[in-house]
Amino acid sequence: MAIGHALLGLLEGGPRHGYDLKRAYDERFGHDRPLAYGQVYSTLSRLLKNGLVAEAGVEAGDGPERKRYAITDAGVTDVERWLGTPEKPEPYLQNTLYSKVVLALLSGRSATDVLDTQRAAHLSVMRDLTKRKADGDLADQLICDFALFHLEADLRWLELTAARLDKLAQEVGK
Amino acid sequence: MSLLVAQDLHKSFGKTHALEGAGLTIRAGEIVAVMGPSGSGKSTLLHCIAGILPPDSGVVRYGDRELTSMSDRERSELRRTDFGFVFQFGQLVPELTCLENVALPLRLSGMKRKDAERAAKDWMAKLEVDGVADQRPGETSGGQGQRVAIARALVTAPKVIFADEPTGALDSLNGERVMHLLTSAARETGAAVVLVTHEARVAAYSDREVVVRDGKARDVEFVR
Numbered sequence A: 001m002a003i004g005h006a007l008l009g010l011l012e013g014g015p016r017h018g019y020d021l022k023r024a025y026d027e028r029f030g031h032d033r034p035l036a037y038g039q040v041y042s043t044l045s046r047l048l049k050n051g052l053v054a055e056a057g058v059e060a061g062d063g064p065e066r067k068r069y070a071i072t073d074a075g076v077t078d079v080e081r082w083l084g085t086p087e088k089p090e091p092y093l094q095n096t097l098y099s100k101v102v103l104a105l106l107s108g109r110s111a112t113d114v115l116d117t118q119r120a121a122h123l124s125v126m127r128d129l130t131k132r133k134a135d136g137d138l139a140d141q142l143i144c145d146f147a148l149f150h151l152e153a154d155l156r157w158l159e160l161t162a163a164r165l166d167k168l169a170q171e172v173g174k
Numbered sequence B: 001m002s003l004l005v006a007q008d009l010h011k012s013f014g015k016t017h018a019l020e021g022a023g024l025t026i027r028a029g030e031i032v033a034v035m036g037p038s039g040s041g042k043s044t045l046l047h048c049i050a051g052i053l054p055p056d057s058g059v060v061r062y063g064d065r066e067l068t069s070m071s072d073r074e075r076s077e078l079r080r081t082d083f084g085f086v087f088q089f090g091q092l093v094p095e096l097t098c099l100e101n102v103a104l105p106l107r108l109s110g111m112k113r114k115d116a117e118r119a120a121k122d123w124m125a126k127l128e129v130d131g132v133a134d135q136r137p138g139e140t141s142g143g144q145g146q147r148v149a150i151a152r153a154l155v156t157a158p159k160v161i162f163a164d165e166p167t168g169a170l171d172s173l174n175g176e177r178v179m180h181l182l183t184s185a186a187r188e189t190g191a192a193v194v195l196v197t198h199e200a201r202v203a204a205y206s207d208r209e210v211v212v213r214d215g216k217a218r219d220v221e222f223v224r
Helices: A003-011 A018-028 A037-049 A073-084 A094-106 A111-135 A138-163 A165-173 B042-049 B072-082 B098-108 B113-126 B142-154 B172-189
Strands: A053-059 A066-071 B002-013 B016-027 B031-035 B057-062 B083-086 B160-164 B192-196 B208-213 B216-219
Touching (some): A003 A073, A003 A094, A018 A037, A037 A066, A073 A111, A094 A111, A094 A165, A111 A165, A138 A165, B002 B042, B016 B057, B016 B192, B031 B172, B083 B142, B098 B113, B113 B142, B142 B172
Parallel strands (some): B016 B216
Antiparallel strands (some): A053 A066, B208 B216
């Protein structure tokens, strides 16, 4: 998953400093793989360079000064574009798709749209594979079947998630 | 060209609202998958647009005729002449042979037995079930039975075929064969297919999909 987009999505809720962002990310998305500090700061500096975030003051404290970052209009547009663009249908997308759904819910956008757009992209690839199977030899058919069964598994996850969106929205809103 | 248009359909069964403002457009010759979770209303939508169930409110148009204002008799007539049906199971008459089953819609429209059975034999050959012509449905496998049912749906040269989970009771290989034969035959004859399914691999035989959720239908166009 693009960490940059996840951080941008989290910044839509208001400015945060790096440590705070890491904590929010780990809580939402980093169950198995928490972010390293180095990743957070290198990603933020890239986002800053690209004008997607801006510095929003410094938080004074006992320890070192902590810069706060805010998302810019260009950053919001970038998140919108990311959420609205389906991922290339391929196996093992669940981390990215899960993050998109959660960030859509967190930011008050339509998670149903994210799921529907992805379903349409998946089915489009499945149609191409089904046509290829009809014209192909047995080897082609078996290769296409492998991809079709994996894509179907993704789609079942999309359906199940769509059916549980209300509950997920409640959990995310806690 | 729009062949079948449904607008703002509502249908309740007691306190259960199966359709709540569903709409759908089917163009001539296209294969449309109607998808959605169990209980979303997709089968009710199919039954309403096929004239099997009258909606509580809303309009269904077939060409320039309005299904929703026809009498039961007119709707039955239309179903027999212009529509074909394939369901998950239980659609063949067990007392008749497979050939008699396929010929049945033509016989009901008044065609002579010899002519009806000749047409039925042609379709059974296309669907690769001519070998079971003299057997009763109970003596065939699930896959053969579904292909006999598809032959019966196609024998009247319908403009629209309504298929409700046609592969629901079949294994993957038989399901695939049934879908391949159904869609190839529909494309050959120019019939539109409205395919209700919850299986993505079955929906992948369609040209586009419509998603039914909470009694509402949603068209999702994927633009590359």
